[in-house]
Amino acid sequence: MSIENLVFLPDSPYTEWIIKRSENLFPGLNKYLVIVDDITKPTRFTNSDIAIIESKNLIKAPVLLDLSSFKRVIVNYHTPFIGHFLMGRKQDLSQAKLIWIIWSGDLYKHPSFLTKAYTSTTLAALPPEKTVQAWKQSFHHRVLQAIGKPNKYTFEKSFSNFDFVASIFEKDVEEAESVLGVKAKWIKFAFLSLQEMFSEEYLKNRPVLGRKIMVGHSGSPENNHLDVYHKIHHLLPENEVTIFSPLSYGNPTFISAVKSLGREYFGDNFETLEDFIPREKYYQKLAEASVAIFNHKIQQAFGNILGLIFMGVKVFLNPENPIYIELTNSKIKVFDYNQMTRDDLLNPLSPEDVENNRSTISLLFKEEQIRDYYRDLYIA
Structure with missing residues (x-):
């Protein structure tokens, strides 16, 4: 039986629950990956079947050299590193359907939601944005983009590659389309039972x-x-x-x-x-x-x-x-x-x-x- 689904998961207490549900329905068809910043630090899960990869090594990870067998790439909580991987290996994944499961933070942490999420009273209580610092960050990401490293511009572009977006909230899907340019079919989805x-x-x-x-x-x-x-x-x-x-x-x-x-x-x-x-x-x-x-x-x-x-x-x-x-x-x-x-x-x-x-x-x-x-x- 060949593996059909590449499943990205966050380092979360829910990770093992998601795997258990997935395996109960489709046993042996899934490869699970958790991307971490530091592989030496303990994780919030214990399942030894999960491949743990440092974010800086994702694009060239040995376990992902051959992507031809995957029919689906399922992304739980989209990140700049996963976005960089999807863009860099786009040709290798041409046969796969890309599915993004929204976890809230991966949608609403986008800068465009600053005025959408906060009232004027809240904004007044927050430290003012420093223009010089913002310019430096923007320049830094342009340099990263030029040298082929993960950056916010490639990350934002990666959202348009998804074929499906999964959430129980229809408005989340609408916001993903209007803010991030996601042109994907909606799959209604919830992680956990009552x-x-x-x-x-x-x-x-x-x-x-x-x-x-x-x-x-x-x-x-x-x-x-x-x-x-x-x-x-x-x-x-x-x-x-x-x-x-x-x-x-x-x-x-x-x-x-x-x-x-x-x-x-x-x-x-x-x-x-x-x-x-x-x-x-x-x-x-x-x-x-x-x-x-x-x-x-x-x-x-x-x-x-x-x-x-x-x-x-x-x-x-x-x-x-x-x-x-x-x-x-x-x-x-x-x-x-x-x-x-x-x-x-x-x-x-x-x-x-x-x-x-x-x-x-x-x-x-x-x-x-x-x-x-x-x-x-x-x-x-």
Whole structure:
């Protein structure tokens, strides 16, 4: 049996789950690669069947000298090094279909999303871009391009080579087309089942939710916390509810601005979580909220959002967010952040809405559905 699929994977805890699903459906047909910057550092997976290649050696890696047998190249999280490989070995892969599975960061870290992802308030809190530094970086990448090394220009061009793009969010595919020039067919795809994302029974049987309002999931500027704090302060001027924001990672300058405004507006009723904690403890913390607000304009924090909805939390999303669009189209009860009122913040989700949300999520991410997604991907 010959190997048909070349599968690029990131160094992620999800890598082995993806391989297990792929092998259950198409055993022995896949070669798995993880590209790392430093091969001497430990990885977040233990599967010995995965070939680990340093990024600087990818284009000439011995295991990739002969590409003629591959019918598909499946890219989980597209990077400049993979883009350089795809462009440099384009002729060798002429018989293969190229499939890009969007992981959010590989789409939304593109500079063109700066104004799309951040509000003006967020941009004002970030360090100003230094024109000279930006010019130097641009010149550096032109030099890299001239000498045949991985660079941002070749990377951007590589997006147009994909034949298929996989995501559960149709708007992600539309954004990839408008910003990156991707002219590919859409394959609807989700990585994990409900059981893999979180324990269904554990979240369903959480004790009565608390009354805190959760804002954002990290210290990344894409959360646009500051606008949310302004809005809550206006709607609840008496500070009668505790505001809670996880800030365990992100932009240090932005995190400082978030904490400063949070303390100014909410005083002792402002809480942060700045340490990484085990998943069960994390969900225990999330259960202290009855309302959660995510002001992302782009797709982020999908697992957090689904877990909160499943627990019965009332979730507000920016209507530009692909997650808002997908969930509302699926008849899951989430709320438009732009239409948020005082009563919305003070009144929890109804028991009927909680139960409907749970049953709909269970259907959308049931085991059989995820298996079908993987099957569609590997027969594209």
